[in-house]
Amino acid sequence: IVEQNTANYPHYCDAKQPYGCPAGQAAYYGRGPIQLSWNFNYKAAGDALGIDLLNNPWRVEREPDVAMMTGLWYWNTQNGPGTMTAHNAMVNGAGFGQTIRSINGSLECDGRNPAQVQSRVDAYLRFAAVLGVAPGGNLYC
Template sequence: MNTANYSHYCDTSELYPFGCPAGRSSYYGRGPIQPSWNYNYKSAGDALEIDLLNNPNLVQNEPSVAWMTAIWYRMTQHGPGTMTPHEAIIGDHGFGETIRSINGFIECDGGNPRQVQSRVNAYLKFTQILGVDPGDKLPC
């Protein structure tokens, strides 16, 4: 974890007038899907009726909050992609589209092929353990 990057996840532009009340370095990724940015903590908190904008550490310190934010993102947010991660999997778009929905160009389309392959390898490991077909379209 590069804590020097944590302050980059505070967007105080006109689009997000609520700012970063928990501090500029408080909105880094935590939990199973790791929501990043103040606006994602605000949106998740609003949807879950939890003040995550002022209390982002709840995602780190409360397992139920961590999983609620992961499920919220998976089911409702498309991030930099064109569909939610859930739609990508059930709509037969492949595991690669879930990566795109979470990290977009940072990893996909040549952004970080080693990280994509690492995610694909982990996905394959879990599908093997569970005895399910991983499908095709694994990288993004």
């Protein structure tokens, strides 16, 4: 529901954005199924969904429907640090590794955090096995 490392909370405010951080310096931490973070992502998601998440980011942790909408918004529309959306990575054969790059690549890919990447791949493989589906190739970013 929320990012567990509270020490990170004050680091997700890009005050250079023209709208600033009206909910406070430490208000834009990771929330929801894809851990939406940063004031610019809350602004963009809120604008796309017709919800004022810039001024009230807590809705993502308090309202499950809002949490899921932000997760689906990011999955389907945002490249993040990658070159494609996570959705496009999966449906167009780029593989699970590209979903990692699109969601958290600047922190985990290109050798930055191999243990975390391995943990994500292991979890993905477990889910694929439970569902009885082939995991595909390109598992790592």
